[in-house]
Each structure stands twice: as C-alpha cells, then as structure tokens.
Amino acid sequence: MGRIFKERTSVDEALQLFLDSFSSLRSAEEVPLEVSAGRVLAESVISGRDVPHYRRAAMDGYAVRASDTPGASPANPVILQLSDWVEEGTTIWVHTGAFLPEGADAVVMVEDTVTAGNMVEIRAQVYPGRNVGQVGEDIKKGDLIFEAGHFLRPCDAAVLASLGMDRMKVFRKPVVAVIPTGDELISREKSGELPPPGMIIETNGLMATLYVKKWGGIPRCTGIIPDHPESIKEAIETNLDADMILLSGGTSVGKRDHAPGVVESLGKLLVHGIGVSPGKPAALGVIGKTPVVCLPGYPVAGLVALYFFVRSGIRKLGSIPALPEPVLRKRLAAKISSKIGYVNFIRVVFEGERVRPLMGAGAGVLSSVAKADGYVLVPENVEGYEEGQEVDVFLIE
Structure with a gap:
C-alpha cells in the first residue's frame, strides 16, 4: 500500500463489498430454553398440541x-x-x-x-x-408458531415451554478472533502501574470483545501482537479457524501500520480508506472464507468501524435478523459542523428535549463516547446541521 489513501470508498459501498465476500454459517446446535433468548431459530416450530388442552x-x-x-x-x-x-x-x-x-x-x-x-x-x-x-384458544395443534430465522425473546421461550419443549435448534454463534496490535500497548494485567510516556493500556481489544458478545458472537481475544508484519501474519494464520478476525490498530499509512498489507498478502483486501469520520483508516478484507476487519487504533474510530461493519458481519454470519434500532427525533441545541464526502459520527448529549454535540471530541478521545447519550450521523453530502434543526439520534449501545 502507498503512504497515502489513494481511494476513499463510501460506507454503503464498503459494507456491501464486505458482506458479499462471505457466507452465513447456517450450522446449528441445540440449546436449553433457559439460554435461548437472543438466539436465532434454525428450524420452524409447529405446535404438537393444543394450548390450553382443556376448557x-x-x-x-x-x-x-x-x-x-x-x-x-x-x-x-x-x-x-x-x-x-x-x-x-x-x-x-x-x-x-x-x-x-x-x-x-x-x-x-x-x-x-x-x-x-x-x-x-x-x-x-x-x-x-x-x-x-376453549381448547386451543391460545394455540392450536398444527399451528406455525415461529419460522426459521426468528430471533428468540424471553416471551417466545415461554410460548415454546407451553408446548412442552425444553430444547431448541438454533444457529451457531460465530467465533470472532480479536487481535490487538501495537508496540505502544501494555496489557491490562499491568494496568495498576502508570505506563511510561508513549505507552498506553490496551483497551480496544476489551471494547471489541464486549461488543462482539453483545451482538451475538463468541469473542476470542489474543494477547498483544507487536507491530511487525511477520508477527501479525502469524497471529492471523493461528486464528483462521475463527469465523471472523478483527485486527485492532496498525491500519493507517504510517511506517508501523502493517495490518492491511498483511491481510492483502494472505487473501484479498477489499477496502482500505472509508468515507466515515472518524474511522477513515479502517480496512476490510477476506482470507479464504474468513472475513477480516482492520479497526483503527484510535478508540472512537475503532468504535465506528465496529458499529458499521463488525455488527453487520456478525449478523450475517449468525443469520441474526437486523432488529430496528431505537431512534429519537430531537432538535439541536447547537450547530453541527461536518466534512463533505464523509459520513460523520457526531456524539451528542441530552439537554432536556434537545441534544448538544460534544465539542473537542476527537477520534482518540474514548471518554467522549462514555459521556455521550447518543450519536447523530451526518450524511456525506450534507455540510452539517443548524441549531434548532431536527435530527435522528441513535443511542450509544
């Protein structure tokens, strides 16, 4: 790769290229009803009895x-x-x-x-x-209760229990390998010690691991990998048994940014440089049948890549339906400025019935996400929003 981003792919195009590069797992397993909430049915459910079975x-x-x-x-x-x-x-x-x-x-x-x-x-x-x-007033024998692909909720588990079921066949959760990279990183096991100047505690791997679990995957986090192409290559090859690989850090165009080049050497680099701010240095690829996401090292940029690409990738792998996100319609308490040509991820806080953008919230300021109540996505063809304008606010997960 060159030392600058020669191309910038739109978010929608990048996501489509990524999702088209791999297939859903579609393999199934049986689980008890007690742990079925949040899983996806791998087969349709037909009632074998009337509920109630008596008047x-x-x-x-x-x-x-x-x-x-x-x-x-x-x-x-x-x-x-x-x-x-x-x-x-x-x-x-x-x-x-x-x-x-x-x-x-x-x-x-x-x-x-x-x-x-x-x-x-x-x-x-x-x-x-x-x-x-009456007999069968709730459910009649032979009724279709749920189709394959249904996302199970606690109330659904109760319905299945009323039919005498205690286990369900669901799609297997995708295993996602999380690989933090960077010579400047220190393990959280040493977090009680103040790192020397130029060194930071590794936190992106923790964030990615927790989001993978929240979105329906099984995270598998490795130790910290140094900024050496051979070390990164070895870490990737060791984890090719995973259903998806996340590389955190080393995605830009500096001398120590090797992740996209290593992915390209092992498979196919689909995208490097995406029209989203923060998050431009993110890269997407596929090695064999395994999708790979290179997350920027700046925490907020990494979070944006997680939201836009990893969440969608886990959903496709696990055949998880895209559930509607809660969206609030709010007026702005202050103007939002944004870059033309980029989807801008703007963190906001609630002020009564309005929302105010967080100022001075750069891509490396992770605390800005913790302080935020939600975010506003400014489209790439819009140059910000004026104070008082109504916007869609997505809640921070």
Whole structure:
C-alpha cells in the first residue's frame, strides 16, 4: 500500500463489498430454553398440541349452565345450589385457569354473585362460553408458531415451554478472533502501574470483545501482537479457524501500520480508506472464507468501524435478523459542523428535549463516547446541521 489513501470508498459501498465476500454459517446446535433468548431459530416450530388442552375458567367465579341464568339480575337473582358437579340448578366454585367441570358451559364472575350457606345468588345472565377459555384458544395443534430465522425473546421461550419443549435448534454463534496490535500497548494485567510516556493500556481489544458478545458472537481475544508484519501474519494464520478476525490498530499509512498489507498478502483486501469520520483508516478484507476487519487504533474510530461493519458481519454470519434500532427525533441545541464526502459520527448529549454535540471530541478521545447519550450521523453530502434543526439520534449501545 502507498503512504497515502489513494481511494476513499463510501460506507454503503464498503459494507456491501464486505458482506458479499462471505457466507452465513447456517450450522446449528441445540440449546436449553433457559439460554435461548437472543438466539436465532434454525428450524420452524409447529405446535404438537393444543394450548390450553382443556376448557378452563377465565375468571374467578361459579361454573354454571348458561341455560340456568336467563333474566338473572341484582333485582331478580337466580338461586343455585353449591354442589360437587354441575347439572340443572347446581353450581361449583372455580378459580381462574381451573378445569371447567363437565356439564358447565359458562362462568359467572364472583362480583355478580352473593353466597349464603350452600346457596348462590346469580345476579347476571351469561351465555354459553362466557368467561371460558376453549381448547386451543391460545394455540392450536398444527399451528406455525415461529419460522426459521426468528430471533428468540424471553416471551417466545415461554410460548415454546407451553408446548412442552425444553430444547431448541438454533444457529451457531460465530467465533470472532480479536487481535490487538501495537508496540505502544501494555496489557491490562499491568494496568495498576502508570505506563511510561508513549505507552498506553490496551483497551480496544476489551471494547471489541464486549461488543462482539453483545451482538451475538463468541469473542476470542489474543494477547498483544507487536507491530511487525511477520508477527501479525502469524497471529492471523493461528486464528483462521475463527469465523471472523478483527485486527485492532496498525491500519493507517504510517511506517508501523502493517495490518492491511498483511491481510492483502494472505487473501484479498477489499477496502482500505472509508468515507466515515472518524474511522477513515479502517480496512476490510477476506482470507479464504474468513472475513477480516482492520479497526483503527484510535478508540472512537475503532468504535465506528465496529458499529458499521463488525455488527453487520456478525449478523450475517449468525443469520441474526437486523432488529430496528431505537431512534429519537430531537432538535439541536447547537450547530453541527461536518466534512463533505464523509459520513460523520457526531456524539451528542441530552439537554432536556434537545441534544448538544460534544465539542473537542476527537477520534482518540474514548471518554467522549462514555459521556455521550447518543450519536447523530451526518450524511456525506450534507455540510452539517443548524441549531434548532431536527435530527435522528441513535443511542450509544
């Protein structure tokens, strides 16, 4: 590679090139329902039973024959006798969800009754089926419950449990190797010591690892790799059994920036230099069937690359549907300036019903993300936004 970025690829084009370079895993595994939330079904689910499988009371009250209640009202109650079964002139107490006794076809709510000894005044007329849950009212045998590719939520697991299931076949989570590089990095194991000038504690690997886990992957973080092409090459080759590789650092065009060149020597470098700020030095490639993302060493630039490319890559590998992001519509409390030709990632904080851009928040100022409530994406063809203008605000994950 040259010492300058000769080309700058748009975010959308870079993402499409990247996603087109590899295939979804589509391999499956069985997991217990207790850990199924957040997983993706690998097969459709057809109900093998009715839910409920019996007629049940939908209210606390008295099970009756509806034909015994015509004209019943507070002024003209019908008197029924408490019994152990339901037939003409008798009734049984039932609670919500209880099996409805044979002979009964309705339930009178307790609020519409008065009990005196073993006699019950029915003060409301009911019709057949009133306050009764019928067989299969919730789910019928043979119903399609979920299609393959459905993203399981806790409430979905409860539905599956009601069908008598205890394990589900889901797509395997992609394994993502996270490889921090840089001669200036110090392991977090030594974080109690103040690093000498020019040295910093390695934190990008931790951030990438946690986001990989949050987005549905299985992170595998290596130790720190020095800024030597052979060391980086060896680290990549050792981790080619992973489903995706993330290289952190060494992506720019300086003398110690070797990551994109090493990727190109082992496979195909798809993109180096992307129209996003911060994050321009990011690179994307593929080695064999393994996608590779080279994350810039500046923390915020690395975060942007994680958001734009790694999250989408994990979703494709794991067949994870893209769920809608919460987006807030807010007015700006101050002007936003941006670079034409770049998608600009602007961190903002909430001020009442407005948002204010964080000032002095460079690509290397990671704390600016922790201070931010969300971010605004300014398109590459827009030269900023004016104070008072409405913008879409995405929440920081």
